[in-house]
Amino acid sequence: MSEITPTGISKPDYPSMKERKMKKHRFKWSVLCLLLAACSQLPAQAGTIEAINHTKWAINRFSVDDNPGIDSIGPYQGGGGGCCYRAPEKWKPGMTVKVDWETGVGTTEGFPGFDKWDEYLVWKAKINAQKRQHSQVVPVPYYQNGGDTCGITVHFLPCNQIKVTTSCDAYGSPNYPIKEPLKMKEPTVCPK
Template sequence: MNVMPRPTDGRYRLALLGALVGALLAQSALASTLEAINHTHWAINRFSVDGRSGIDIIGPYQGGGGGCCYVAPSRWQPGMTVRVDWERGVGGTEDYPGTGDWPKFLAWEKTIKAQKRQHSKVVPVPDYTGQKVCGLTVHFLPCDELQVTTSCYAYGSPEYPIKTPLHLPEPQSCPK
């Protein structure tokens, strides 16, 4: 006679553990770094993808990042997105007055802080079916637009999917 295992039975726990491991393996994910390419005259003071920090400050027209980790599901699904949060600000300190003249420094600091902007955007993840996934690279574009890729190729290589030039002019106005 077959008897169903009870929750206190070791066989029940083993069966439950096996089911959990199987479910995790079926949903296995690929983890790698977060990188960024900044195509604007602004500095990217900080950024994160789905709450994970991209670490580096990225100057105007530069690349950086190195944060851990973007976790890509093993299979791409239609409608996949990531949420990118970032702060942009002034990309240089040419007019930095130093701290010898405190009122000038405070005025300069106020100007710098007034130019910082917080942004958040949900962006589609392009189809990576049949491709190796190497983390996520976020491209910061003028008008606070974004593009992302999971490509393993380096930005600028012929195989890299985003062909946007690094130095993009800032438009006179951005669409609302």
């Protein structure tokens, strides 16, 4: 409420300096609390989708939970680089990812050249006939809650088996969890 001064002009009713400072501090504390709450909910760091191919077949394309791995990967090679896979902050038993991929011939052996068009079309049909589509849901191995995760790496193994890891260590290093050698032979009969 305004008060009347001796001059007859009313003086506006401004909050006191103390009240303004209190409101200002209350606002700052509210913002700080919201920021801290938001930071504590951040998920683990996102990373790329990589792959290591332990087979004689090429991996023509692959994806993890519908996120593409980008590169095709030749036999006994690594690649990928698709964006992004983000592991949840906390690992939970039963966590899985769905991996879809296509295998095919890993060489250009027998390529007749484009100048022999009819032979090329026969060769191409033979190559395409060997392509196979695969899909698997696999468990995500345990990782430390709030610990380092570096995207996801898919290991393509013989008999159309796969393993995944979120490890930040490089393949072949002592702490890397998947120990299979790069060059693995395909058994005559795959286990069911």
